[in-house]
Amino acid sequence: MSETATVSRPAAEATEPRRRGQVWRRLRRNRAALAALGVIALLVLFALAAPLLAGLEGQDPTTFHNDLVDSATGGVPFGSFGGAGAHHWLGVEPGNGRDVFARLAYGARVSLAVAVGATVVQIALGTLIGLAAGLGNRLADTVLSRAMDLVIAFPELVFAIALMAIVPDGFPRPVLLALVIGVLGWGSPARVVRAQVLSLRGLDYVSAARLGGSGRWRIARREILPGLAGPVITFALLRLPVNVASEAGLSFLGVGVRPPTPSWGQMLSTATTWYEVDPAYVLLPAGLLFVTVLAFTVFGDGLRTALDPRAASRLRVGTRRRAKD
């Protein structure tokens, strides 16, 4: 710790970068989290470079290749592993013969963007509303808590279908998807945040801040929010794969992204009718989805640990707790 260096600098500037540096240093020691971060980076790169990669392969995601599928069997690709080869690296789609690699790469864009967008919306709304419920007066808490119940109990799918159907076609579908999934899914993060706020609010250090003359918002920002980071980040990273699946479900039902725009969920949904004759077509999007979920989960866990200064030293200073008065 470079105490001598920081002591001379003013507090506000000195502590922030130092803190961030610490988080990164702790994260760097966690190999699993680093590996997961690498995988996430690769996935993002994969999505961003989709046109480039498809161009490298010499294919695009929308061209039909009827000559590569066996019309006698209803469209099973010729060749092993879904017709994988030098021209189509991961084979072609059963039925109409579109290139799987290109569709996976383009699909990654939609899937990741929608899932990330939806998660951001959910967490932002959830944190705000949960914070307001946890810190507000009794009336605010009651009203907001019932609103959470409502959102959680709501038949999400039905509402999503209805929403997706009434919005005019001109609205960009991925943005719409992210908004709809996000607006319908803030209930549980809000509950998690509210519960955490309630437990933090009762702690002595919050009382101490009140005695020190800190106002409500200052307390929320300085004392409560940092304590929420752990649970919220973990929640967000676990929520992300769920949102990938939500997108898939809606796309499968025909209210998500419109074909021919590819998405993993859409591919997975169509693959369900082909898994017996063309297992490769199921395994590829499913495998990618699995890797995505795992990577985000492992990274989320690592980040949560790194954000917590107590976990850093793994040293528990033992002070006996007595029964409180």
Next chain:
Amino acid sequence: MTERLLVDVRDLRVSFPVGIGTAGTGTVTAVDGLSFGLRAGESLALVGESGSGKSTAAFALLGMHRGTGAEVSGTVRVAGTDLATATDAELRRLRGNRIAMVFQDPLSALDPYWSVGAQIAEVHRVHTGASRRASRARAVEVLDRVGIPDAARRAGAHPHEFSGGMRQRALIAMALACEPEVLVADEPTTALDVTVQAQILDLLHDLRQQTGMALLLVTHDLGVVAGATDRVMVMQDGRAVEHGSVQSVLRAPERPYTRALIEAVPRLEARRSAPPVSEEVLLRVEDLHRHFPAPRAAASAAASLSGPGQAPGSGEPSGEAEETGAPAGRPAAPSGGLGRLLGRRPRHRAVDGVTLEVRRGETLGIVGESGSGKTTLGRMMVRLTEPTSGRILLDGRDIAAAGERELRPVRRDLQMVFQDPVSSLNPRRSIGDSIAEPLLAGGTGGAAARSEVQGLLERVGLPAAWYDRYPHEFSGGQRQRVGIARALAVRPRLIVCDEPVSALDVSTQAQVVQLLGELQQEFGLALVFIAHDLAVVRQVSDRVAVMRRGRVVEQGDADTVYDSPQHPYTRRLLAAVPVLDPDEAAVRRRARAALRALDRSEGGEEAQAVA
């Protein structure tokens, strides 16, 4: 060796691996070459500060380090069984049967789902293979033995329906279920009030005399030792620094460490040598009330307790029977009456009409047992808790009903130091930031706040360079210093200290108490010192208020209250304070037994009067 040793520990070493995973590996030696023996009927106390390895050593007697990654070497023999070579089955037969343990926290050591009787019966049945009925009967028998009134009925109660003292009794009953030859008690009274502590220690003493079992008492409190055991072993950093009879060690300690420990124990006789304080009243509370809605369970428990449980001669001293499981208190609305019919819940009067004043620059001590309302009172004085009714006058201005905005200007005058060194500091902010927070909130610039905080850190005895460290890097005593620095940052006129030293080791306690005294002089602070430890309160206080069930039963000059207590409750509290002199402890034990007998007959009379 003339007589067979029940417990024979030789050159015991226990070390734990630390820094698993990221931080590099190493080992910490918790117990380092410890040897002792215990014969039937003997008692030994292991005394030391936190981290001295006393609990680790006690755990080794039950083979509880097996499979934990701890490295154990040396020999531990209990009732002829070598714990190092015993099979798991042998170990299970030994535990609970021939050697039993009583844990520190009686709440977490009991399963909330099962009735107390069932848990005790379970232990008995596992070891003896007795029938359910027989085990059940045995459970009632041992509960009766440890002084649970109406044991047959109370055996069906769940742990939450018991008070802390009764839970600890139940744990002791569980340990007794199979008539063990050795009883290991790990800080059995640390979580308990002083009067309950005295009862539990007396119980352990009586049981040892009656059953002839050996007792190993693990404690950090030398005061507990004097009355409870024959021999004492003082531990420091995993080693025994002194070992001998209680008389010789406590009266004529040979090692400086032992001497320091003994000197650090706060004494009831130690009065405060204070300069005369001003008569000017800083804060005055008048007829202050704070009521909470009583939980339903507590209300019904209170109702049931006033029933047959209080039968004359039931053997339970009234002092403990009063504090039932949950904070029962006194229901304000008569239960079962019209109020209840209308759905009005009975209310628990945490603070019930308190009037007292704090003068400029003085220390007011507030003593009382758990649930007496002293913390609620303290929190109301600094307006963290809103009073139900009453007045709080600061410089003659009533702030009892002031809103948060009106309170702004007076917030800085009234500060608090909290009991729990763990939850009183934000784990995610450096301690410097935590101390600086009130300054920054008040508009002081970052650089100015930082240098001010560094000065404060040095004033409370911490290096200024520790500004950027996080709370988990500090010991309990250091955290308490940080808490004091934070309270001082805004230059308050009154600091309410809520059990500021009760979570600390004795030697650390003494340092923190001394620091508070110095700061008081230096800054002309008024202190309200809330504690359950009567000796500590006497040490620091000019005046004392004794609280019981939300009311102040006695208040006055510290010397007057301690030297000639008027209220019977004060007298009982004072009689329960552990003393360092073993002979004096024995005298007091007898006095307590007499007092209890008196209580019983009084309780009987009261019950008859009610009937």
